[in-house]
Amino acid sequence: MENRPIVQTLRNMQAEEVEKFPLRQLASIRNSIYLQLTEETSKGYKWTLRKNREEQCLDVKRVS
Numbered sequence: 001m002e003n004r005p006i007v008q009t010l011r012n013m014q015a016e017e018v019e020k021f022p023l024r025q026l027a028s029i030r031n032s033i034y035l036q037l038t039e040e041t042s043k044g045y046k047w048t049l050r051k052n053r054e055e056q057c058l059d060v061k062r063v064s
Contacts, residue, residue: 001057006032010047011040013062021058023051029060 001022006029009019021029026049033047050059 007036010037010060010062013047013060015062015064018059018061020052020055021060023056023058026051026058029058 001020003025004019004021006021006025009021010029010032013019029049033041037045044064045062046064048061048063050061052059
């Protein structure tokens with residue numbers, strides 16, 4: 001799986017939408033949520049991360 005743009009993808013997600021990222025982007029995704037998406041988190045946006053070992057990827061879901 002190819003690396004994907006993180007911040008733009010997370011900003012464009014709708015509630016309950018799930019996007020897949022390569023496992024190697026885990027640290028970058030966490031940092032992006034906590035450091036770069038502060039405006040969105042202050043508005044109530046939330047994401048969850050789940051390691052999908054079967055597909056060797058991360059499932060990122062916007063929950064609100």
